[in-house]
Amino acid sequence: MTPLPDCFCPVDGTRVASESLAWCCPVCRGPLDLDFAPTPAPLKSLGGRVNSLWRYAETLPLATPSVSLGEGRTPLVALTDGVSAKLDFLMPTLSFKDRGAVLLAELALRLRPRQVLSDSSGNAGTAIAAYCARAALPCTVYVPEGTSPKKLEQIGAHGARVHVVEGDREATARAAREAADEPEVFYASHVFNPYFLHGTKTYVHELWEDLGGRxxxxxxxxxGNGTLLLGAALAVAELFAAGLIDRRPALYAVQTAAVAPLAHAWQEGADDLVGVTPTAPTVAEGIAIPRPPRARQILRAVRDSGGRFLTVTEDQIRHAQLDLASQGLYVESTGVVCWAAVREGVLGARGAVVPLCGAGLKTGLADG
Incomplete structure (x- = not known):
């Protein structure tokens, strides 16, 4: 079995051994990164490989998967005005979170904890529950009150224990992290554990292959927590370092105007979150994160790419959801925010790609 790479803290450099169940930096309690710099395979060598994200094995910190559900390789379809959409809601659990969850489940199998624990507003918890079921690992998912009943039903159907926390998403995360400090617990955090980011990066590796090496x-x-964006930044860096692309795309980050701490920091020219940003209720529950732990990394990734932050209103989200449904694509409200931004004509560039991250059946149509 291939040795696992160690983790390290991007803030203070503290290292965490690969076999450890530590979920954060022991010094600053911040998220960890992975000491792993892979070289992707050239385009011509991908033909005939397994039709899942595991076809990019050279870029993944784990090999020879045992819990795969065929995740990845989602379709790329044209929308309008030169914009395409990647249908990441066509995953085993109906959201893009499967890309990272499968790596966390594989890692947990290697570490053999007493319990797997996750916290989520719904989709990440569902994905963790599904892959833990596949791996026969006991799983508990912490969710905030008010989580979509359909998502709760899906988590429970996979055999996971659902722990509902009184309060918002941040209160849920605090409760989960306290429980994660108990012995022999593997915290399958899609925010703190870097393996999740190395799963979400396959979104970009697939785009690169489907677009013929560009x-x-x-x-x-x-x-919200930025797991797809940070994964995308990893993939872009890998492809560029390997000489497989000659330029880096700009990363445009979309937040709901109701909960936009990163967009606010961007407008202030800050390198980290600035003060307490006002929040309001939003139909985009999956990205309603007031204080994302990887804020500095997200802001830096967008800045280094030459990108920017965009915000969309509740009405724009609702209209975008209905617009996609009229084109045959039923996507949950959080999953349409990128299309909501593009529909406003703010990009000024053709050829953009937007992810449709979660199926509409998870939440139904946004009220309004």
Whole structure:
């Protein structure tokens, strides 16, 4: 079995051994990164490989998967005005979170904890529950009160224990992290564990392959905790370092105007979150994150790419959801925020790609 790479803290450099169940930096309690710099395979060598994200094995910190559900390789379809959509809601659990969840489940199998624990507003918890079921690992998912009943039903159907926390998404995360400090617990955090990011990066590796060895000028990505955007930045860096692309696309990060701490920091020219940003209720529950732990990394990734932050209103989200449904694509409200931004004509560049991250059946149509 291939040795696992160690983790390290991007803030203070503290290292965490690969076999450890530590979920954060022991010094600053921040998220970890992975000491792993892979070289992707050239385009011509991908033919005939397994039709899942595991076809990019050279870029993944784990090999020979045992819990795969065929995740990845989602379709790329044209919308309008030169914009395409990647249908990441066509995953085993109906959201893009499967890309990272499968790596966390594989890692947990290697580490053999007493319990797997996750916290989520719904989709990440569902994905963790599904892959833990596949791996026969006991799983508990912490969710905030008010989580979509359909998502709760899906988590429970996979055999996971659902722990509902009184309060919002941040209160849920605090409760989960406290429980994660208990002995023999593997915290399958899609925010703190870097393996998740190395799963979400396959979104861009697939785009690169499907576009014949190139990437679009602009990647438009939803941002709450930033796991898809940071994964995209990893993939872009890998492809560029290997000489497989000759330019890096700009990363455009989309937040709901109701909860936009990163967009606010961007407008202030800050390198980290600035003060307490006012929040309001939003139909985009999956990205309603007031204080994302990887804020500095997200802001830096967007800045280094030459990208920017965009915000969309509740009405724009609702209209975008209905617009996509009229084109045959039923996507949950969080999953349409990128299309909501593009529909406003703010990009000024053709050839952009937007992800449609979660199926509409998870939440139904946004009220309004």
């Amino acid at each position: 990437l679009p000028e602009v990647l438009v990505l939803p941002v």
